[in-house]
Every structure is written in structure tokens, then in C-alpha cells.
Amino acid sequence: MPFALPAKWREEGRGKDEREAASIARALRHGGPPRTPIEAGPQITTATARTSPPRPRAVITWGLLWSLLAEHKLRLCVSAAALVGCTTCTLSSPIFSGRFFELLIGARPGPLWKLLTMVGVVYMLEPVFTVLFVVNMNTVWEKVMSTLRAQIFRRVLIQKVEFFDRYKVGELTGLLTSDLGSLKNAVSENISRDRGFRALSEVVGTICILFILSPQLAPVLGVLMLTVSVFVGVYKRSTVPVFKAYGLAQASIADCVTETLSAIRTVRSFGGEKRQMMIFGSQVLAYQNSGIKIGTFKSVNESLTRVAVYVSLLALYCLGGSKVKAGALSVGTMASFIGYTFTLTFAVQGLVNTFGDLRGTLAAVDRINTVLSSVEIDKALAHGLEREMHEKELHDENHKLFLVNGFDEKVQSPSILYMSALKSASSVRSLAWSGDVTLEDVHFSYPLRPDVEILSGLNLTLKWGTVTALVGPSGAGKSTIVQLLARLYEPTKGRITIAGEDVRTFDKREWAQAVSIVNQEPVLFSVSVGENIAYGLPDDNVSKDDVIKAAKAANAHEFIISLPQGYDTLVGERGGLLSGGQRQRVAIARALLKNAPILILDEATSALDAVSERLVQDALNRLMKGRTTLVIAHRLSTVQNAHQIALCSDGRIAELGTHFELLAKKGQYAGLVGTQRLAFE
Numbered sequence: 075m076p077f078a079l080p081a082k083w084r085e086e087g088r089g090k091d092e093r094e095a096a097s098i099a100r101a102l103r104h105g106g107p108p109r110t111p112i113e114a115g116p117q118i119t120t121a122t123a124r125t126s127p128p129r130p131r132a133v134i135t136w137g138l139l140w141s142l143l144a145e146h147k148l149r150l151c152v153s154a155a156a157l158v159g160c161t162t163c164t165l166s167s168p169i170f171s172g173r174f175f176e177l178l179i180g181a182r183p184g185p186l187w188k189l190l191t192m193v194g195v196v197y198m199l200e201p202v203f204t205v206l207f208v209v210n211m212n213t214v215w216e217k218v219m220s221t222l223r224a225q226i227f228r229r230v231l232i233q234k235v236e237f238f239d240r241y242k243v244g245e246l247t248g249l250l251t252s253d254l255g256s257l258k259n260a261v262s263e264n265i266s267r268d269r270g271f272r273a274l275s276e277v278v279g280t281i282c283i284l285f286i287l288s289p290q291l292a293p294v295l296g297v298l299m300l301t302v303s304v305f306v307g308v309y310k311r312s313t314v315p316v317f318k319a320y321g322l323a324q325a326s327i328a329d330c331v332t333e334t335l336s337a338i339r340t341v342r343s344f345g346g347e348k349r350q351m352m353i354f355g356s357q358v359l360a361y362q363n364s365g366i367k368i369g370t371f372k373s374v375n376e377s378l379t380r381v382a383v384y385v386s387l388l389a390l391y392c393l394g395g396s397k398v399k400a401g402a403l404s405v406g407t408m409a410s411f412i413g414y415t416f417t418l419t420f421a422v423q424g425l426v427n428t429f430g431d432l433r434g435t436l437a438a439v440d441r442i443n444t445v446l447s448s449v450e451i452d453k454a455l456a457h458g459l460e461r462e463m464h465e466k467e468l469h470d471e472n473h474k475l476f477l478v479n480g481f482d483e484k485v486q487s488p489s490i491l492y493m494s495a496l497k498s499a500s501s502v503r504s505l506a507w508s509g510d511v512t513l514e515d516v517h518f519s520y521p522l523r524p525d526v527e528i529l530s531g532l533n534l535t536l537k538w539g540t541v542t543a544l545v546g547p548s549g550a551g552k553s554t555i556v557q558l559l560a561r562l563y564e565p566t567k568g569r570i571t572i573a574g575e576d577v578r579t580f581d582k583r584e585w586a587q588a589v590s591i592v593n594q595e596p597v598l599f600s601v602s603v604g605e606n607i608a609y610g611l612p613d614d615n616v617s618k619d620d621v622i623k624a625a626k627a628a629n630a631h632e633f634i635i636s637l638p639q640g641y642d643t644l645v646g647e648r649g650g651l652l653s654g655g656q657r658q659r660v661a662i663a664r665a666l667l668k669n670a671p672i673l674i675l676d677e678a679t680s681a682l683d684a685v686s687e688r689l690v691q692d693a694l695n696r697l698m699k700g701r702t703t704l705v706i707a708h709r710l711s712t713v714q715n716a717h718q719i720a721l722c723s724d725g726r727i728a729e730l731g732t733h734f735e736l737l738a739k740k741g742q743y744a745g746l747v748g749t750q751r752l753a754f755e
């Protein structure tokens with residue numbers, strides 16, 4: 075197949091990635107087996123990983139936060155000015171108190187009303203500045219957090235499938251809810267009077283004023299600050315693991331609840347309630363112990379802060395009192411000092427609380443970074459998604475949330491470069507409507523079990539427009555072949571082609587449009603029946619007529635209109651309010667609407683009773699017409715009507731032919747039929 079490589083491939087001094095990509099492109103262009111490990115198409119990722127081990131890259135960094143904040147410069151400037159304003163108002167109060175006392179005892183000349191007017195103005199301005207500060211800071215942070223949340227959700231969605239094998243749903247849910255919530259609270263909970271920014275500005279401002287008022291007395295409060303800081307430092311170090319354990323314990327509780335409730339019918343049927351309660355109980359206890367530890371750390375810290383403040387006040391009374399008596403300090407300044415000590419007390423306590431919260435926040439950010447920084451992005455998927463996101467000239471707020479430049483690492487791995495270098499002029503759908511799908515010398519091990527080879531040199535051609543039945547003993551690798559065809563995983567060696575073109579020249583978004591899968595247990599979303607069918611074309615505005623047409627072809631229309639709200643009836647979590655056969659027919663309608671040229675039926679009818687099966691089979695026959703179909707089935711009737719039957723055993727196709735050809739062979743297939751492991755109807 076002739077490929078015109080872009081000029082950049084011919085440039086001198088290309089980067090290593092580009093050279094690798096060119097080498098891969100060359101190998102694929104010639105169609106033959108790749109010559110070097112890098113050229114071995116499916117090993118691209120592995121080969122690259124071998125030459126340069128992936129470097130973990132944090133997802134949430136200070137740089138990223140700064141760049142997101144920088145988009146709201148005006149609001150930040152207003153907030154900063156308002157913060158200075160309200161802090162100035164707050165810190166001027168003790169000075170006015172001192173002057174007030176001096177006026178009362180006659181130590182200061184001038185009319186009282188002048189002072190009171192100034193106090194009134196300050197008291198009026200302070201809340202105005204406070205509102206300006208809180209509203210602007212809050213708006214900025216909410217916007218930053220929305221972008222972060224959206225970007226992290228996207229980052230989770232574009233991970234390779236093995237990422238979802240590795241982490242439990244609860245853990246990942248925790249990242250987006252409680253962990254990001256903790257980051258949100260780091261600002262949202264710290265913009266009130268006695269916390270975070272204001273506390274910090276009051277501490278700094280107070281110390282400056284104390285030094286201006288009396289350089290001799292100021293160090294006393296300096297000691298107070300130092301003491302508190304030491305305690306804060308100790309606190310910070312000692313609570314990091316406690317906060318981490320707390321977050322993990324919280325995530326495992328959520329995990330246990332999700333797992334139990336999603337399998338509630340299984341729990342019921344095995345009488346597993348007590349066991350689930352015990353598991354939940356032990357997690358609650360771990361969470362409780364962790365929470366008690368955190369509470370202890372927090373309260374000890376707060377008490378120590380108070381003790382430090384009392385000691386400082388006492389020192390101030392002794393030292394300041396004697397200076398006033400000796401005439402070295404005015405009564406007004408002493409009164410101001412007492413006021414500032416209290417301001418400092420609250421502000422330092424607030425800061426300690428903020429630091430405590432920050433430890434939890436840093437632990438949460440660390441968890442997010444640890445989970446998401448491992449280099450497991452499915453680049454062929456990310457590439458397609460990015461292309462589609464930029465293709466559409468949508469400028470609504472929702473769309474923009476996912477389009478932040480610089481958040482994601484540039485998806486420029488060799489695999490992406492060769493993908494664009496080799497990009498076929500034809501779309502994958504048009505190729506799939508006319509060409510065969512071929513698995514060529516496919517080897518595969520699951521990433522989490524790299525030592526166990528599931529497929530070892532499997533060859534199989536799914537002829538265009540025909541039905542291939544895949545049979546074989548349990549654990550032979552049938553579902554694994556389905557997952558490779560769906561490109562949930564890529565072969566570790568060998569390749570899959572469509573009309574002779576390596577499927578990896580297409581990004582996974584394109585590929586997803588070419589393949590429909592109907593499983594034994596189709597998953598429906600907890601929306602209406604109609605919306606579930608329309609999910610066949612998730613990015614399009616599907617008309618109700620098209621949904622009904624698909625439902626009719628899938629033998630689903632009759633049961634849908636008998637539901638209480640027809641097509642608008644909610645199907646419950648995972649479609650739990652529908653029967654197995656109804657779910658199956660909704661899934662078939664969804665696949666019909668999608669109209670993909672390649673169809674995979676993974677034991678689609680094996681869980682159904684005879685009536686449901688007939689309805690579903692009838693719908694499936696309609697769905698299969700004219701498509702390249704792979705059927706995994708245990709029923710002989712389904713298998714024997716196929717154009718060809720492939721028997722998978724020991725990671726290869728051991729027998730291939732029609733039902734009668736394979737029976738005549740008297741091999742493994744004949745054995746399966748003989749022992750009725752392929753069941754007769």
C-alpha cells in the first residue's frame with residue numbers, strides 16, 4: 075500500500091521518537107514482519123518503555139495551579155487589594171483602642187468625635203472589603219476547581235484498560251470526590267475571617283506593627299510566633315501518614331459499599347449480609363481509629379497554641395507593665411499591644427488549623443498524583459479524543475472545561491507519530507464495510523500478568539460480511555480475542571488488520587465507531603430506555619424516530635411502549651429494572667443504531683430463556699446481516715449456522731472450517747459437540 079510520508083520524516087536531525095516512528099512506519103508500510111523490536115508494531119509501547127523507562131509525571135503541580143489561577147488575574151488583583159484593605163481595617167482597631175484609652179484618661183489631646191468618626195469609617199469599610207475578597211477568591215477557586223475536576227475525569231477516562239484492572243472503582247471515585255474536595259476546601263474553607271489568607275496577613279501585619287510600636291516588646295511576641303511555628307512544624311511532619319491513612323480508609327469504605335450494593339442480589343442469594351457487615355465494620359473501625367488519631371493531633375496542637383499564647387500574654391503583662399510604670403511606654407501603646415496579642419492569638423490559631431487542613435490537602439493531592447502520574451495513558455485514545463474535541467467549534471462552557479492547554483502531556487509518542495504518518499485516506503468505517511478483519515500471529519499477555527501468555531501466535535480471518543463462530547474450552551482466550559478486536563488491549567506481538575491495514579493506524583475513537591459489541595450482560599446507564607438506545611451514537615442528536623426504528627428492529631418496541639413512561643421510563647442502576655432479555659434487546663437496538671460494520675456477540679443469548687432467546691436471536695439475525703460478525707456461543711444452533719467455526723485452544727486457532735467439515739475431522743470440535751459441551755437446543 076503506497077504511503078506518502080510527510081516531509082518532516084525526511085528532515086535531518088529528527089528526534090528519537092520520530093526516528094522510531096519512521097522505523098515503525100517503514101515496517102508497517104512493507105507489510106512484512108517488523109525487523110527490530112521497535113518495528114514490531116504491537117511492541118511499540120513495550121519497546122519504548124524498555125529504552126527509556128517512563129518517568130512518573132505529577133498531574134497536579136504548582137505550575138498547573140498557577141497557570142489556571144493566572145487566567146483570572148483581574149479577580150486575583152481585586153482580591154489581593156481587598157485583602158490588604160480588610161486586614162488594614164482589622165489591624166487599625168487596636169491602635170484606635172489605645173488612642174481611645176489615652177483620650178479618656180486625658181493623655182492625648184483632641185476631640186473624641188473625630189476618633190469615633192474614624193472608627194466608624196473603619197468599621198464600615200472592613201465588611202465591604204471582606205465581601206469583595208471572599209466573593210472574588212471564591213469565584214476564582216470554584217472556576218479553577220471545575221477545570222481541574224473536568225481534566226482529572228478526562229485523564230481517568232483516557233487511561234489504558236489495565237489501569238481499571240489495577241484500581242478499584244471506589245479508589246478512583248475517591249480521587250474525584252473527597253480528594254479533590256479536600257483541595258477545594260484548602261481555599262474555600264480558608265477565606266473566612268480567622269483562617270488562611272486573612273490569618274496569614276494579620277499575623278504578618280501584626281508583627282510589623284508591633285515592631286513599629288515598640289521594638290523592645292515586639293520580640294516577646296516574636297518568641298510566641300517561633301514557639302507556635304515549631305509546634306506547627308512537628309504537627310505537619312507527624313500527621314502526613316495519618317491523613318493519608320484517613321483518606322485511604324474513607325476510600326475503602328466507599329469501595330465496600332459500592333461493591334456490596336452493586337452485587338446485592340448475589341449477597342442476598344448467598345446470605346452474605348453478615349459477612350459484608352463484618353467487612354464493612356472492620357473498615358469503619360479502621361476509619362474511626364484514623365479519625366480519632368487526626369482529632370487527637372488537631373486538639374493537642376490547638377491546646378499547645380493556647381498555652382503558648384497565655385505564656386506570651388503573661389510575659390507581655392510583666393514586661394509591658396513594668397515599662398509603663400517606668401514611663402518608657404504609653405498606656406495607649408500597652409492597650410494596643412494587648413489588643414494585638416488577641417488578634418495574634420486568633421490569627422495564629424487559624425493558621426495552625428489551615429496548616430492542619432493543608433496537610434490533608436497535600437496528602438490528597440499526593441494520592442491523585444500517585445494514581446494518575448503513572449504513564450498509562452492510552453495514547454491512541456487520547457489522540458482521537460483530542461482531535462475530536464478540537465475539531466468541533468463548540469465554545470460552550472462545558473466543552474471549554476476539557477480544553478485547557480498545557481494540562482495534559484503532549485500526546486506525541488512514536489505510536490501517535492506513526493499513526494498520523496501512516497494515516498490512511500479511507501476512513502476505518504469504509505474499510506470495514508468492504509474488507510476482512512485479520513488477526514496475524516497475535517501474541518498476548520494481560521499487562522497485570524505479563525508472564526502468562528494467553529494467545530501465542532493466533533491467526534484468524536473474519537471474512538467481510540460473514541459470521542465466524544468462536545468456540546473452545548473455558549479459559550481458552552475467546553473473550554480475550556474480543557477484547558483485542560475491541561482494542562481494549564493491544565497485542566504484545568503480531569497485528570490486527572482491517573482490509574490489510576494495521577488497525578493501529580487508526581485512533582481508538584475511530585475504531586470504536588467501526589465495532590459493536592453485545593455482551594451476555596449488557597450494561598445500561600441509569601437513564602431512560604430511549605436515552606440508552608440513543609447512546610449508540612453518543613455524540614449525535616438522535617431523533618426519536620431513529621430510536622424507535624432501532625427498537626423495532628431489535629424486537630424491543632413492544633415491551634418498551636408497555637412500560638409506564640414508554641421510551642422515557644428509567645431503567646434503574648445498570649438497567650436493573652429490566653429483565654435480562656429486555657436489557658439484551660435494548661443493547662441490540664443500541665448496536666443497530668450505531669450501525670457499525672464489525673459486530674461482536676459475546677455469548678449474547680446464553681443467559682436467556684427460550685422465549686427471550688428467540689426474540690433476541692431474531693433481532694441479532696437482523697443485526698448481523700451484511701456485517702462482519704464474530705460470535706462466541708455455547709449453543710450449537712448458533713454455531714452451526716455460522717459461515718466458519720474457529721476452535722480456540724492453547725492460545726491458537728486449532729481448527730477452522732464449517733460445522734460439517736469440523737465434524738468430519740473428528741477433532742476437538744467434534745469432541746465438544748459429542749460431549750454436549752456445545753449444547754443442543
Ligand SMILES: Nc1ncnc2c1ncn2[C@@H]1O[C@H](COP(=O)(O)OP(=O)(O)OP(=O)(O)O)[C@@H](O)[C@H]1O
Binds near residue numbers: 528546552
Ligand atoms: N483482565 C485480566 N487480567 C489477567 N488475566 C485475565 C484477565 N481476563 C482474563 N484473564 C485470563 O485470561 C485467560 C483467558 O480468559 P478468557 O476470558 O479470554 O477465556 P474464555 O475462553 O473467554 O473463557 P470462558 O469461555 O470461560 O468465558 C484466563 O486464564 C483468564 O484467567
